[in-house]
Amino acid sequence: IGFLIINSSCSQITTLINHKDKPKRSDKTLQAIQRVGQAVNLAVGRFVTVGEAIANENHELKEEMSVACIEARRAGETIAQLTDVANLDHPESDSHITIFTDKTGVVKAARLLLSSVTKVLVLADRIVIKQIITSRNKVLATMEQLEKVSSFQEFVQIFSQFGNEMVEFAHLTGDRQNDLKDEKKKARMAASRAVLEKCTMMLLTASKTCLRHPDCESARINKDGVFHRMRLALEQVIEIVTDSRPNGENEMAPISIYSGIKEFKNKVEGLRENLYFLSKENLSTMLEVILEHTEDFTDSAYTSHEHREHILELSKQAKMELEHLVSVWMQAQNQKTKDLMEDLEVAILKTCQCMNELKREVHSAATSLAADLLKYHTDHMVLKALKITGVEGNLEAVAEYTCKLSEQKEQLVEVCRLLRHVSGTEPLEITCIHAEDTFQVTGPQIISAAETLALHPSSKIAKENLEVFCEAWESQLSDMSMLLREINDVFEGRRGEKRVYLSLPRPGKHNANLKALKPVKLDTEEQAKIAKLGLELHLLTSDVDSETEKWEDQENEIVQHGQGMSSMAYSMYLFTRGEGLLKTTQDLFHQAEVHDDDKPMLLLEAEKLISMCKQLQVTRTIKISTKFYAVCVFLLRSMSSLLFLM
Secondary structure, eight states: OHHHHHHHHHHHHHHHHTOOOOSSOOHHHHHHHHHHHHHHHHHHHHHHHHHHHHHHHOGGGHHHHHHHHHHHHHHHHHHHHHTOOTTOSOTTTSSSOOTTTOHHHHHHHHHHHHHHHHHHHHHHHHHHHHHHHHHHHHHHHHHHHHHHOOSHHHHHHHHHHHHHHHHHHHHHHHHHHHHOOOHHHHHHHHHHHHHHHHHHHHHHHHHHHHHHSTTOHHHHHHHHHHHHHHHHHHHHHHHHHHTOOGGGOOOOOOOOHHHHHHHHHHHHHHTTTOSSSSOHHHHHHHHHHHHHHHHHHHTOTTSOHHHHHHHHHHHHHHHHHHHHHHHHHHHHHHOOOHHHHHHHHHHHHHHHHHHHHHHHHHHHHHHHHHHHHHHHTTTOHHHHHHHHHHHHTOHHHHHHHHHHHHHHHHHHHHHHHHHHHTOOSHHHHHHHHHHHHHHHHHHHHHHHHHHHHHHSTTOHHHHHHHHHHHHHHHHHHHHHHHHHHHHHHHHTTOTTOOOOOTTSOOTTSSGGGOOOOOOOOOOHHHHHHHHHHHHHHHHHHHHHHHHHTTOSOTTOHHHHHHHHHHHHHHHHHHHHTTOSSOOSHHHHHHHHTOOGGGTHHHHHHHHHHHHHHHHHHHHTSSOOOHHHHHHHHHHHHHHHHHHHHO
């Protein structure tokens, strides 16, 4: 709100200051000037009212905030007085001071207004940061209590308090995430909040398991891992909010092949405008760094022989093209003939083309490997085997499957590293790093949970604990599938396009009937319902994606319906968390192209999908999973329920 007022005030005040003196001024002009002054004063008045309310709630900054609010109000009133000219026939000859007789006064008032409003915003920002830090400290203090409890009764009481504190922290950090302008920071904040969200349930079951089996070393290791990860996530949130690093360290930005190639090409193409703005050593060094990173692909045991050979061949070609470019470039510096400049243009084009081919090759290597790996692990056989052998108390079998899970973890971690190189944007790079960290941490936690269950096969809480960690693993695989889709969208230039969801009305059918939606304040119960439905959508999305991936014919109409619903539902899930591309309720309905009268169509689409699946079952033209159309129905009904709440 504050920024909107500043922008509005700046625009309107500029209009006043730039008003040209004329021999005669019409009543219409005078009234317009007065309206601008009044509008500024009213806007400032509303803004100051909010600032004063904040000051009354925060005594440590009350004095500073009050002074800034008084200055802003005074400036707004001054501007209103100076523009009070509508009823003056001859403003210049009147004793009343106006914009026509004292433009300097308007300039001073405008500067005071902008200065005081900025001060209020800065103070308000400090208060928000302090609230987040205070909330974090509460969470940490309660976590310490949870670590030390020795009885279930005490644990339940403290965990209830912990849950309330986490909800408060989630609200504060969610608002802060939405306010962040830096997409990189926003992605880091989203990653940290996702860790805290998932770890809350892990902390519950891991702690209960440790309380039930206090002498079990694997249970203790499992619990300690959750607490450690939550503390790291809490610390990262504070780093983002305060824009600081521990011990004054500078954040090391991850360097990817994509970003390296982009910068290299910009330098090469810059030679067209200026032959002397960089050295040949600079270009050579940049290429060396890029080719060093390609070794992550060529040295990887999971890169195919074909991709490895192509990457090595293109790396060699890139060196040759640069050598030729440098040779022509040096000649052009000494003698700018037409022939040499044409040769230079050709060398620039060939060098950039080679780098594009290298970029395309590493992208293909990373994404094809990721797609194959995700498809291979769709059935979650290792996780299922760990659950079964754990309940059986078969320690030897558990050890065998934990080795397989460790191998799977190493594969996924390696793929995440390769995907980071080709992600295309900094936010997606951060998402790749988050996925890598999640697999790196969750793998050993599943192993310790499985070992605990094998040692205590009749323990219901140990079984539940293993289930929670396995679900986290499956959820991360689902997130990785979505990440892969986004990386491909960026590479193919589809980023930002609105998808056509096949299960909903097509764009254009109801656009003319869409009306602007008024903002509505939701009460706590409604917020809880929406949050619950959002989480339900997320879980059902994973189920639908899992089922559709099993189909051999990916072009089948039913598969496309399912994929469309899944993508739509995931966007809605992100919306309930204050994340993703949908920022307002109106965005949600525009994205869905849903009119109020069309909401029941969601349920009709569900019935249509059931009918189609049943027909195929009867005719036996294709084997349909009962679970597939069941989860699609649940998904549509959850989406419908969420839209009705909005």
